[in-house]
Structures are given as C-alpha cells and as structure tokens.
Amino acid sequence: MQHKPNIVDIAEITGFSITTVSRVLNGKGEKYRISKATREKIKSVADELKYVPNEFARNLRIGKSKTIALIVPSLKNPFFAEIASVVNNEVRKYGYITLIGDSDDQVENEKNELSHLTSRSLDGMIVVPCGEEWDHLVKVQENGLPLICIDRYFEDTSLSYVSSDNYDGAYSATKYLIEQGHTDIACIQGVRYSMPNIQRVKGFADAMKNAGIDAYTVTGDAFTEQNGYLETKLLLSRGKRPSAIFAFSNMIAMGCLKALKEENVRIPEAISLITFDDNPYMNYIDPPLTCISQPVEDICKIAVKILFSHILDDDKKPKHVLLKCMLKVKESVKNVSYSF
Amino acid sequence: MQHKPNIVDIAEITGFSITTVSRVLNGKGEKYRISKATREKIKSVADELKYVPNEFARNLRIGKSKTIALIVPSLKNPFFAEIASVVNNEVRKYGYITLIGDSDDQVENEKNELSHLTSRSLDGMIVVPCGEEWDHLVKVQENGLPLICIDRYFEDTSLSYVSSDNYDGAYSATKYLIEQGHTDIACIQGVRYSMPNIQRVKGFADAMKNAGIDAYTVTGDAFTEQNGYLETKLLLSRGKRPSAIFAFSNMIAMGCLKALKEENVRIPEAISLITFDDNPYMNYIDPPLTCISQPVEDICKIAVKILFSHILDDDKKPKHVLLKCMLKVKESVKNVSYSF
C-alpha cells in the first residue's frame, strides 16, 4: 500500500496550493472566494482519492479532538448498553466520536479511565458516576473539559446532570401498589448514597406515609442481581412476608425473580413485584413485569445536547434536568383490595 | 486554567533541550546516555506540572494511536453489547482504547464508520460485518490496518475471523429436538448470506437428513424481533403447525415469543422453542428457553489476542478460529416421543 492520500497529494495533483485545498475541503471555499471550478476540481480529486483528513493533524492544529468520552458502570447491563448506544449515535450526528470507558462499578476504575481518557484531549465527557465521590469529576471540569452526569448525579456541585425524576417514579410505583391494595411493601434498593437511590427511597417513603402507612421495609445495597436475590431470600424467610416487592432496578428484579422461582412463590398470586427500568425482555418474562420505565433515550439526547452547548456555544452554566418516568402496568402486580 | 504543560515548558524550566526531555519521558534516557541527574530532574518537573503528553502530536508523528475500533451492528442488542464490553476490557489491558461504531445493520453505515474511524489512525479493528460485502474490509486490511471479523465472517478471504462453530451448534440443537421426538421442525433464520446463518442452516439440514427427515422448513431473513414475529405468525397460520421452532438468534426468539403469546400458543405444551444465543434474561422468560449458548467471552478474548499479534508481533497470517457452542437445556422443549 502506498501512503494514505493527504491534502498535499491533492494539492499536487490539482495544482492548487495546500491552503486552497484545505479551505475547499473544509467548506470554506465560498468564504475565501475560491472559484466554483476550483472547488469542484478539488472535491472531485479528493473523492477519487478517497481522501480522509487526518484527524490527529487537524486536532493538533485546532486543539479540538471531536471526541467525547462516555464512562458507564458496565456495558453488560442492558440499561447502560442502551445509554451507550444512544449517546454514541447522537454524538455521531455532530461528527464526533465516542470513547467508551467501563468502570465496572468501581470508583478506582472510574478514576483510572478518567485520567486515561483525558490524555486524549477530549472535548467533553458524559459519566454515569459509580461512587459517592465527585471531586475527580469536578476537577476535570475545572480543567476546562465539559462534563455531564447522567442517571446518577450529585446535588450542590457545579456538575450538570440529566436523569429521571426518580422521586416521582418511585412515588407513582408505590402509589400504584397501594391503590392495588398493598400495604405491606418491601423495597430492595441499590447503592445507598447514589442520588437515584436516595430519591427513590424518598419517593417510596413519602408515598407510604401519605397513604398513612408507617411500616415498610427498605433493604439492600446494590443495583445487582445478587443483591436482589439475597434480599428476596431474606424477605421470604421473614415471619410475615410482604405482599409486594419494589425492586429498584432491572438487575435487582432479576435477582428477585430467581429467588421467588426457587422458593416457588408465584407472581403475582403470592407476591407482587414492580421494578424500575424497562427493556424488551420484560415483556416475555413470566409474568411480564409491571415497571417504571425511564426515558433513557430522552435522557441521553438531552445530555448530549447540553454537552454540546457547553462545547460549542461556550455556555458553561451547569444545567440540571430531571425527566418524568412512566408507569407501565403489566401483569406482576395483583389487586388485593378485596382479598382479606 | 492556563495552557496544558507541554514538553517545551519542561525543557525551558529544566534548561535542557526538547529532545532530551522527550527521550527521558519516553524512557529512552538510558539508551541515549542521559545522566541520571538530568533524568530525575526532568521527571520531577514533569510530575510537578502533571504533564500528560499530547496524544495527537505523538500520534501524528509516529503514526500509531494506541487505539482500535470495534464496529457492531447494534449496541442495543445484548449479544453485541456483551461483545463490546468484553472487547473493551481486553483491549484496555494492552493500554489501548476502543472506539465503538454502530452500523445499525446497514452496510452503508458500516462503510461510513469505517472511513470515519480510519481517519483516526487506528492500529487495529474488530468488526462484526453486517452485510455480504467484504471488499471494503479487505481494502482496509490491505492498507495496512489489521482487521478481524468476529461472529459474522467470510470464507476464502484474507480476513482473520473468530466465531462460533455455528454448524455444530445448529446440528446439536436440531439433534436434541429430534431426540425429544420432534420431526416437524421449522427454523427461522437470520440474514441469509451471513456465514453464521449459512452454517446454521447447514447444520440444521444435515441433522434432519441424518435422522432421515426430509421435510423441514427454513424461513425468515433477518436477525430481528420483527422477523421472528412475522415468521412465527405465518407458521402458526399454516395448515399443519410445526411441533418445534428453532430460532436463529435471541432477537428472533423474542419475536417468536411475542407471536406465540398473542396466539395463546403455550410453550412447550403446544409448541417447542429452541434458540441460538443465551443471556441472563433467558432464565426468567416464560418458560426458560433452551438455547445454544455461544462462547462470547472466549470469542472476544481470542479475537483481541489475534488482533494484537497482528499489531505488535507483525504476524500477518490470517487466522481462522471457530469455537464450540453449548446446548443449555431449560424448559422450552417438550419431549413428544410418546405423545401420539
């Protein structure tokens, strides 16, 4: 293979200067009054040679990399995979590319990825933080790199975030359970200090209190299948089983399903289950799970939009956006109003 | 924030030349006989300034980017999300990073991503090709960029690939169905010309023939839920329904489930279902789906290993690896041997 065609080759072939070629190829031909004939000739040669600009050279020169990074706790979790997919596609629309970092839910990894990725002169960053620390994120931002948190976030910091209205989501889910006659409800939570979790617990608790129910269980400590499994096992071994379980994530719900299945507890006959997060599989689970669906696509789109307003418009004001969730009623919650 | 410290700043502060600084920072101090005192001084200043080399300048100069790209049909498909996750993590171990491209299963997008990504001076590429064309892939390789296909691949080309032994997988699945007494089996295939599909059809057909069964159905044309749904609908509307369906992917299986549910056809009582691909959700579906599980993790690990042998060891020989699948018996296939 010869060398990749560059702007110099095109200049030599067309007989114009490098400057002219560069300007035409950057769509600045009009601006610099380069004749139409010239523009067309350069473009056609570029096409013919399948010229692709060397991003490194360009980036070196202009100091922008047209690259953003996305750090998620785990791509294996369909929830984050969807985030990655949407973010990736949205970012492409701006002509940027996405570097994906996987923190495996460890703050240490998150920090490593952060420093590894920032050496690539990123233009922006979207993070689903996995810990309760945000100093390293703020520092990145203070160094001039626009950064946005999605899903999980921190209040009272200068960091922008886009997330679901977790409080409202949890409140509606709980309200729905109560309307269906449930009073003995246990929720299995995720990582305790994480903002979505805090809000969900609050929404859950408020809904209970507002219904005049003071006794409820909040247990668990991770957004994992294992946590869901163990906590459900424990709940089932209690003297009085709750009539409904509220799982705070899809993974937790899977753990619940596993435990319930093992113990031969039928859903929703023996126990009702409602969960946060939706995904296509939910429809084919036995039974289809009633869930609180997060507007993942919108969250990502808005996050990307804000990120680019930070990058391109130099609008550095931190923005905080919460989007409403949707209750999707399926078949995993039983109406127990009249069954004493 | 001032400007990011660069090698020139360090040179000025320490009083040494740019060359010397560069050599020290690249660990070539010994080689160029730079005194220990000098080395230490330079390093300490670099530390103090938190110097991070500008990857673009370096890449521009040396033509390597410590970056590989992965192109998948869709991150939303858990099967590819897992691939992305594993590849990403493996690649990190080499100190490289991964750019992820999403072709949305359109060859045109694949080509675009390809040219877009190659402008970033990649060091290597892993692709799950989505079409029946490979010219653009071969061309990339001929341009000196190591490239490996995973999952989907092409024979008789110079491209390396790592994939499942789809023939064997389909053969075992079919054999299993036959052992369970099924003779009227329909399989719903994916993209026709794709190698996994071709091999699966062959495996399926051979197993049937070897069992002396000459009548069977092969239908469908995409690895999508919609295809699974439509084809199942059609199968159900036939005069004589098959006793078992073999779905060629997780997505197709979901479509089958949807259609079967709509038509109130119970699995496995009324019809048996077996599918390619496994994932955690499979266990909680009603009923848990018997499936052919692909060794995704191993496929990715081997692919990355081969890729880096191409990149680092300059071993350019194309390698072809097929890994065995595993039959996971769950509850979606009924033994109909004695039920006439």
Add this chain to the structure above:
DNA sequence: TCATACTGCTCAAACGATTGTTCTTTAATT
C-alpha cells in the same frame, strides 16, 4: 489616469511531539 476594491489564490508559521544526525566536552588510550 490613478486610487480603490474585489477576485482568486498562495506563503509560511504554527500545533506538540519524535528522532536521525551532529556537536561539544570529557575521559581513556597510545
């Protein structure tokens, strides 16, 4: 006829690193 303005394009300096070559100084050898 001479400024002036516009057209259409080119020069050359950056961007930040790497690296083959070269230079100077000191030490070792004859």
Add this chain to the structure above:
DNA sequence: AATTAAAGAACAATCGTTTGAGCAGTATGA
C-alpha cells in the same frame, strides 16, 4: 601530547492540517 572513544545533550526536519497575512491581476469609480 595527540588521537580516539564515549558521554551528554542539542539541531532541525518531520508528521498533516489550519489560518492570518499577503500578493498578483482585473474591474470599478471619480
């Protein structure tokens, strides 16, 4: 003392683009 070798460091070209400034040549207006 003269020659050679080694040590320690610097020069300057280079990677492929972008871009402010500049330069001919032609057209316009007074």
